[in-house]
Amino acid sequence: MEKEEILKKVDHTNLNQTATWDDIQKICDEAIKYNAASACIPPCYVEQAKKYVGDKLKICTVIGFPNGYNTTDVKVYETKKALKDGADEIDMVINIGFLKDKKYDYIENEIKEIKKTCGNHILKVIIETCLLTEEEKIKMCKIVKESGADFIKTSTGFSSMGATFEDIKLFKENLIGTNVKIKAAGGIKSFEDAQEFINLGADRLGTSRLIKLM
Numbered sequence: 001m002e003k004e005e006i007l008k009k010v011d012h013t014n015l016n017q018t019a020t021w022d023d024i025q026k027i028c029d030e031a032i033k034y035n036a037a038s039a040c041i042p043p044c045y046v047e048q049a050k051k052y053v054g055d056k057l058k059i060c061t062v063i064g065f066p067n068g069y070n071t072t073d074v075k076v077y078e079t080k081k082a083l084k085d086g087a088d089e090i091d092m093v094i095n096i097g098f099l100k101d102k103k104y105d106y107i108e109n110e111i112k113e114i115k116k117t118c119g120n121h122i123l124k125v126i127i128e129t130c131l132l133t134e135e136e137k138i139k140m141c142k143i144v145k146e147s148g149a150d151f152i153k154t155s156t157g158f159s160s161m162g163a164t165f166e167d168i169k170l171f172k173e174n175l176i177g178t179n180v181k182i183k184a185a186g187g188i189k190s191f192e193d194a195q196e197f198i199n200l201g202a203d204r205l206g207t208s209r210l211i212k213l214m
Contacts, residue, residue, distance in 0.1 A: 003214065004035070006194050011060050011089075011183070011206045013040040015157065024049055030211045032057050037204060038089055043082050050086030060089035063114065066158035068093030068128070072110045079117045089122040090114070091153060091183075091206075094140070096131055104143060111147035124151035124183050124204075130161035137167065141174035150179075151204065155186035162186020165200055172201035 012031040014023055024045045031039040038058040041049055046061050053059065063078045064070045070078075079090055092114055098106050115123045125147070127140045144152045152171055154163040163184035171182045184197040185206025191213065194205055 001195055001198065003191055003210075006191060006198065006205075007034045007036055007210060007214070009198065009203065009205050010034075010036045010194075010210055011038045011040040011091075011185075011204060012036040012211055013157070013185075013206050013208050015040065015042055015062060015065070019045075021045065021048065025052065027208070027211075028053050028057060034211050034214060036211065040089075040091065040206060043078065043085075043087075046082055046087050047085035058088040059086060060091060061087045062126075062156075063090055063092040064095075065091075065093055065126075066156040068095050068126070069097060072106075072113055075110065076113055076117050079114050083118070083121060087121070089124065090118055091124040091126055093126045093128065093156060096128055099127075099132070099136055099140065104139065107140075108143045108147050111144065111149050115148045122151065123149045124153045125149045126153045126156055126185075128156060128159055129154045129164070129167045130159050134170065137170055138174050141171060141180075145175065145178045145180050151181045151183045153183035153185055153204075153206070155206075157186040157206070163188060163197065163202075165196060168197055168200040168202050 014027045038060040040060040043061045061082045064075045181203040183204040184202040188207040
């Protein structure tokens, strides 16, 4: 796959705590230049960014980020506000502690509530794979499938590790026959790695490094 084709699958990302408006403008400009899938940015910049890019680029933002332990009501409000401000796609973080407590119905219902709020907008569910057991990852594949969300996503990029080839393989094996897509995020450093993630089943890549390499 050519580099330009890989970049079309990239959510060009800057979620740094220190990100300024100049930083956000820069990644929006770069994402437009290289035909990226979206720019993934902090919620506080969504309205400004959407006015800046218009219809030239999709704007993605994050909900319950990065720890996921906000209440469902707060996450739903965040989602409503982000969509009102112009967000095209939503990446939400699950409540990881509740997953470990086996509160599966709570997690599934929370994703359903947020997907209901999203309507036709894409919802990606971040499960933070580096903090989970294999059993928990498989369980989350099932929950995401049942919830109606559009993507399962590996990582926030704010924990101990990002995407791995093994996790994408595991997702793919446990999502056969479903419409759920896969986003690999965190630690994607090269076009070779990006190509391998795509070969293994990733439909979207969350990274800031590939466009920098260009």
